[in-house]
Amino acid sequence: MFLTDSHAHLDFYTETPTDRDEVLRRAYAAGVHTILAIGIGDGPATMHQALEIANATNGPDLPKIYATAGIHPQEATSATKEALAKLTALAADPRCIAIGEIGLDYYHFDNPDIATQQLAFTAQMYIAAQTRKPIIIHCRTSELATPQAKEKYGTADAWEDLLALIEQHWTHPGHGIAHGGIMHCFSGTVEQAQRSIDAGFHLSFAGNLTYPKAQSIRDAAAAASADRILVETDAPFLAPIPLRGQRNEPALVTHTAAALATLRGISPEELATLTTNNFKNLFPTTR
Known part of the structure; x- marks a missing residue:
């Protein structure tokens, strides 16, 4: 049984x-x-680190590492012309197989304003289109945010804004763009899951x-199309039950995979094969 961790921050270890x-x-x-190392670093100055790890990791008892590069919405003010040029250069490396994680985050008060986040997101979608790379999406709403963040972002809905920007700049038929991507750490509803799948994304x-308290996520996971589901750790964050609160790491994706298999009524072995094949279909160069 071989699993793929589709999202881990290996530069944190x-x-x-x-x-x-x-x-x-x-x-x-x-x-x-197989592990997809996410290349956001602490901002654009260090977003190359995941790619360096991917290119340097090789051994009979080590996973195959691929990388992404991108500017997280929390760092949207750093999406300068120079930073975007660096991202374009990193994306040219064959081991860099996606742009991300990119998107919108209306959760923290000290995050950039909505216009700045949306501009950085849009710019990176166009880089992904130019380099023919899928995109890794980060989306966090303000529903559970502090009162200060709710006041800052008002009634804006990150999901609605995100899907609208994707339709306008990524999947619009007139653009001829259809490289897909991943809704990372999917935490939306069944309806948002289906809209994401309809837009060409994996969950x-x-x-x-x-x-x-994550019943809505479990409902989405149970209902999603079998050919569009993946598993991840987001390590070193979000350790699964029974290790919640501890430092997460890619080995622990087995717990999430087992939970997802139970939700879908299949064996852990079937789930591992399914999600690994889905990853390979999205990223053919990893086959």
Whole structure:
């Protein structure tokens, strides 16, 4: 049984000189043989780190690592001409298989204003189109945000804004763009899941799928088309039950995969094969 972790921040594992190697060996031993390392860093200045890890990782007991590059919506003010040029250059590397994570985040008060976030998101969609790379989407609404954030973002709905921008700049028939992508850490409703699938996206489910209050996510995971589901850790964040609150790592995607298999009434082995094949279909160069 081989699993694919479709979203992990491997550049965060720096507690000791051997921390990342140990994490990767545990992942391989757990059956996680492919990992997509997310290249946002702490902002554009370090978004190349995931690609460096992907190109440097090679060994019989280590997963195959692929990378992305992108500017997170929290860093949208840093999406300068120079930063976007750097992103374009990184995307030219064959091991960089997607642009992301990019999108909208109306959750934190200190995030950039809506117009700045949307401009950075749109610019990166066009880079993805030019380089023929899928996009990895981050979307977080203000529903559970602090009162200050709710006041800042008002009645704006990140999901509605996101899907509208995708329709306008990514999937619009007149643009001839159909490279798809992933709704990372999908946390929306059944309806939002279907709208995302209709727009050409895969849905990736993380450890929060296992949390007691996440019934709407489980409903979406159970209803989604079989050929559009993936699993991820978002490591080192969002460790699944029974390890919630601990540092997450790719090996623990097995817990999320088991929960998703149960929801869909299939075996963990079938789920592993299904999600790995879905990943390979979205990213043919990983076959």
